[in-house]
Amino acid sequence: MFDLSELPDSVLDCCAGGAGFTAEAAARGVDAIAVDPAYELPAAELVDTVRRSLxxxxxxxxxxxxxxxxHWYGSPERKDELRIEAADRFLQDVSIAPERxxxxxxxxxxxxxxxxxxxxxxxxxxxxxDKYDQAWHLAALRELVRVARNxxxxxxxxxxxxxxxxxxxxELLDQLTDVRSEIRKVPYEFQAGANEMLVLSR
Ligand SMILES: C[S@@+](CC[C@H](N)C(=O)[O-])C[C@H]1O[C@@H](n2cnc3c(N)ncnc32)[C@H](O)[C@@H]1O
Structure with a gap:
């Protein structure tokens, strides 16, 4: 979904939830960190939340x-399998490397x-x-840009x-005056027509 062919030295997955990306990136030697409000939860509750969210x-x-x-996943069954694999990867990694x-x-x-x-x-x-308004999105994008080098x-x-x-x-992109923004097509698609990402760079 991010059309990544290689990873740089350090990556943040912001709002990672129960995703397996950070575990996989760390296994490849990347300084990978995941952030999410859900990580406040005690370990057993986090495991339970991820399992129930599947x-x-x-x-x-x-x-x-x-x-x-x-066309990306092939079938609902294959999607479920991949989602469960990612959750397992996350749960295993969070127990061995909670600092990530x-x-x-x-x-x-x-x-x-x-x-x-x-x-x-x-x-x-x-x-x-539907939950977060335009002002929140602007503040969130500025914050993501603040913690990013590239x-x-x-x-x-x-x-x-x-x-x-x-x-x-x-309108949001116009408000990000000191940042270059580009909307780029990606190979991944699951929601019909949702095959674009926003790329912001300094
Ligand atoms: C739909 S999940 C996406 C998880 C993962 N990125 C993925 O694509 O599978 C949304 C995540 O955003 C997290 N979240 C909710 N509000 C947030 C906030 N204000 N800042 C960061 N993460 C937030 C939730 O806890 C949840 O894990």
């Missing part, structure tokens, strides 16, 4: 069947300026724009569920 995507897909495409999983919330992250070469953010900004990548650019576009996206 059927949640299936529920959203069932409610909006026409809004999803399967930092509690924190946008729009204020507990990291210094330009701490990471690359900052990734998936399925929070724009996805949850680039911020955000995916997708549409809302969860029906995949509606976010009406204030171009």
């Amino acid at each position: 059927p949640a995507t299936a529920g959203i897909v069932d409610e909006h069947t026409g809004s999803f495409v399967w 999983y930092v509690p924190g919330s946008l729009p204020e992250l507990p990291f210094g300026d330009q701490r990471f070469d690359l900052v990734l953010c998936s399925h929070l900004l724009f996805t949850w724009s 680039e911020v990548r955000v995916f997708p650019l549409v809302r969860q569920g029906g995949g509606e576009s976010v009406p204030y996206l171009s």
Whole structure:
């Protein structure tokens, strides 16, 4: 979803949730950190939350069947398998390297300026724009840029569920005056039409 062919020395996965990216990047020698408010939870509760969240995507897909495409995953069964593998990878890594999983919330992250070469953010900004407003998005994007040395990548650019576009996206980009922004196509697609990421760079 971020169209990554190689990884730089340090990467932040912001709002990583129960994803396996940080574990996989760390196994490749990258200084990889994940941040999420859920990491405040005691370990047993975090395990339980991740396990209980697994059927949640299936529920959203069932409610909006026409809004999803399967050429990336192949089938709902394969998607579920991959999701479970990623969750297992996360749960294993969080138990052996808890220092990689930092509690924190946008729009204020507990990291210094330009701490990471690359900052990734998936399925929070724009996805949850029913919950977070335009001012929050602007503050969140500025914060992601603050902790990035080179680039911020955000995916997708549409809302969860029906995949509606976010009406204030171009206004937001205009407000980021000191940052270069580009909307770039990616090979991944699950929500129909959600195949673009936002790339911000200094
Ligand atoms: C839909 S999940 C996405 C998880 C992962 N990035 C993925 O694509 O599978 C959204 C995540 O955002 C986290 N979250 C919610 N509010 C947040 C905030 N203000 N700052 C950072 N993360 C937040 C939630 O705890 C949840 O893990």
